[in-house]
Amino acid sequence: DGQPGTGMKLCRNHGSEVADLKVGDDVFGHLQYDSQTIQGSFSEYIGVPDTDCAKKPTDVAFGVAAATPTDAMTALQDEGGLEEGMRLLVLGGGGCVGAAAIQIAKALGASHVTATCSTRDVERVRSLGADDVIDRRDPKTLI
Numbered sequence: 001d002g003q004p005g006t007g008m009k010l011c012r013n014h015g016s017e018v019a020d021l022k023v024g025d026d027v028f029g030h031l032q033y034d035s036q037t038i039q040g041s042f043s044e045y046i047g048v049p050d051t052d053c054a055k056k057p058t059d060v061a062f063g064v065a066a067a068t069p070t071d072a073m074t075a076l077q078d079e080g081g082l083e084e085g086m087r088l089l090v091l092g093g094g095g096c097v098g099a100a101a102i103q104i105a106k107a108l109g110a111s112h113v114t115a116t117c118s119t120r121d122v123e124r125v126r127s128l129g130a131d132d133v134i135d136r137r138d139p140k141t142l143i
Helices: 062-077 096-107 120-125
Strands: 004-009 026-030 054-055 088-089 112-117 130-134
Touching: 054 112, 054 130, 062 096, 088 096, 096 112, 096 120, 120 130
Parallel strands: 088 112, 112 130
Antiparallel strands: 004 026, 026 054
């Protein structure tokens, strides 16, 4: 739909609020798109506010960077009234939306995040900030 975009180079910086962006940086973002006045990332060249994009880490593939904002937007779509100090259970913390939800919850001040995931994702989910991880394939963690 033209909203996620990557493979972009920052061509001009107009006194950006985003201090780490430099001309020539690879960037990605969740771009506005309304099919009539704003063309999203369908264009070869587009102008976007610096605040709508972020520097792409060098160890992240362009395709992954393009998908990440959509995952985060999905996780934020209905944050369920999360307030600082609340506890949260994230089902599917090993998936892209669940992983984004864990990080967003911690950034918004959740006091404790518990997440479920498969065995192979337990350590990664912990590294994202989950305080407790339930391995859905291990009956011992379910008791």
